Amino acid sequence: MLRAFEQHKIRKCTDLCGIWRLDPISENGVSTGGKEVFVPGCWESVRGFENYRGKCKYTKTVTAESENVRLVFYGVGHTADVFVDGAHIAHHYNAYTPFDAVVTGLTAGEHLIEVIADNTFSENSALHIPNDYRSYGGITRPVALEELKNAYVHHLHITPIFEDGAWKAELAAEIDLLSDECEFYVDFLLGNRSVFSGKVINDGGKCSITHTVSFENACEWSPENPHLYYATAVLKNSDGEIIDDLTERFGLRRVETRGRKIFLNGKELYIKGFNRHEDYGTLGSAVPPEIMNTDIDMIKSAGANTVRCSHYPNDQRFLDFCDERGVLVWDEIHARGLGLQRMQNPNFKKQSADCISEAVLNHYNHPSVIIWGILNECSSDTEYGAECYRLQYEQLRSLDKSRLLTAASNKFYKDLTFKYADIVSLNIYPRWFLKDDPLDLITKLNEWVISSGGEDKPLLVSECGASAVYGYRGFCGDKYSEERQSDIIRELLEKLGSFEALSGIIIWQFADCRVDEDFADWVARPKTENNKGLLDIYRRPKLAYYTACDGFKKIGGR
Ligand code: ADA
Numbered sequence: 001m002l003r004a005f006e007q008h009k010i011r012k013c014t015d016l017c018g019i020w021r022l023d024p025i026s027e028n029g030v031s032t033g034g035k036e037v038f039v040p041g042c043w044e045s046v047r048g049f050e051n052y053r054g055k056c057k058y059t060k061t062v063t064a065e066s067e068n069v070r071l072v073f074y075g076v077g078h079t080a081d082v083f084v085d086g087a088h089i090a091h092h093y094n095a096y097t098p099f100d101a102v103v104t105g106l107t108a109g110e111h112l113i114e115v116i117a118d119n120t121f122s123e124n125s126a127l128h129i130p131n132d133y134r135s136y137g138g139i140t141r142p143v144a145l146e147e148l149k150n151a152y153v154h155h156l157h158i159t160p161i162f163e164d165g166a167w168k169a170e171l172a173a174e175i176d177l178l179s180d181e182c183e184f185y186v187d188f189l190l191g192n193r194s195v196f197s198g199k200v201i202n203d204g205g206k207c208s209i210t211h212t213v214s215f216e217n218a219c220e221w222s223p224e225n226p227h228l229y230y231a232t233a234v235l236k237n238s239d240g241e242i243i244d245d246l247t248e249r250f251g252l253r254r255v256e257t258r259g260r261k262i263f264l265n266g267k268e269l270y271i272k273g274f275n276r277h278e279d280y281g282t283l284g285s286a287v288p289p290e291i292m293n294t295d296i297d298m299i300k301s302a303g304a305n306t307v308r309c310s311h312y313p314n315d316q317r318f319l320d321f322c323d324e325r326g327v328l329v330w331d332e333i334h335a336r337g338l339g340l341q342r343m344q345n346p347n348f349k350k351q352s353a354d355c356i357s358e359a360v361l362n363h364y365n366h367p368s369v370i371i372w373g374i375l376n377e378c379s380s381d382t383e384y385g386a387e388c389y390r391l392q393y394e395q396l397r398s399l400d401k402s403r404l405l406t407a408a409s410n411k412f413y414k415d416l417t418f419k420y421a422d423i424v425s426l427n428i429y430p431r432w433f434l435k436d437d438p439l440d441l442i443t444k445l446n447e448w449v450i451s452s453g454g455e456d457k458p459l460l461v462s463e464c465g466a467s468a469v470y471g472y473r474g475f476c477g478d479k480y481s482e483e484r485q486s487d488i489i490r491e492l493l494e495k496l497g498s499f500e501a502l503s504g505i506i507i508w509q510f511a512d513c514r515v516d517e518d519f520a521d522w523v524a525r526p527k528t529e530n531n532k533g534l535l536d537i538y539r540r541p542k543l544a545y546y547t548a549c550d551g552f553k554k555i556g557g558r
Pocket of ligand 1: 132310336376377427463508530532
């Protein structure tokens, strides 16, 4: 399953999920001793590769009739080099953003696809570092093979616009040309209804076309009524022959801040959420769609309305389900806990900028995504770090004006970046890392935020929580027992939920996740897992999950 809805009726699109050959590559470049494995999947799920860190080669033979083929990789961890019939066609860094490559001039028949995936930690990788979640290796998200004519719709972005009490949407399609042919025509459809036809002229490779459509009796997207519209760009050549199409989904919704409050479709929004890592049992980050959906069940039945994709752009199928099921999303640009030295890595700025442009390109149409987060707990207390925050916010604002921007900070009393954000977000751990009473702590932090550039911005607790090892029931509520975690969650929700200046609370974390071995120490990360999940890594609820269900409900209709 590539996406939760059909994107092409004309373009031939083959899902390459299934069995591929996986061979480890030794330091001297030899690849032997492999296995037949399922894609998408992490190689850590394969017997013999459980702790493998390095390079592996994936191979698969495919059949294509067309001479132009586009390969789309939705996620390869963490660096990929792709070859078709021996020719290098793509290099990509970052496990969490899709990439594609077009190959032209092929002959009809069989072709060999080879992908070298590498999850090595080194100076080359500024964002994938040993961390408090696992950087899995392999082709961890789906792969598609698309067969193209001499031009195709590269993407279709839909921007909802609310003006003078009415809804419009701007449809913008970008066309990639694969030949010298000059003239093409694009039809835009809303559902099955044609709303516009226009001509595009070749101006040297790419060309775009836009049209704004007005809605009568518009149906807004909201968590209570997640209404989705479908828009299609149909591409025709100068003879009027249909050669390509792309369908996207979108929703009409607006999110804004007024003073210290957040508003969704003009109504005040109080965020009740979970931080979630993409990690499940023995499957690692290749979380299957059915688990994504049951995760959404557990999020909604706890009375939460939001999920934070900590700390990287998620599989788009998860966002598709959030769109369909009315869960709000804090999407996140990849980075966690980078100190100043790591932010000064010569690759940091480029790798971050690429992550931003790829995440926005792919996630632009999801109505569920209302917030972009950047640089979780990075060096926001230094001049250099703050400048990196400013640049990332600037890039995001230039690409996407329809969402709110924030960064989860733990640089209490020192953060220099609130002035650049739309929302101030703080990761606080009273009763766990800090002894403080939650209400005392948030009261003090709020005063500081007001005096440090956040006086007219909403304030969120973007993380709070405590650890428990699933099944460990402690008679005296000792640390790591389910009882201790549950007591802390109860107190956090009661006290933080009563603090008027807050616009929301996001619990750390939804489910346990594996951590990189170099990060784990056996005291703080037993089982090489971050155990602050309210569910364990197999989604078995701990006591604290039920406590959170009560706690979120008591915060009520705020
Ligand atoms: C931080 C961080 C999370 C996680 C958490 C914890 O707040 O943002 O990624 O590491 O601490 O469990 O300690």
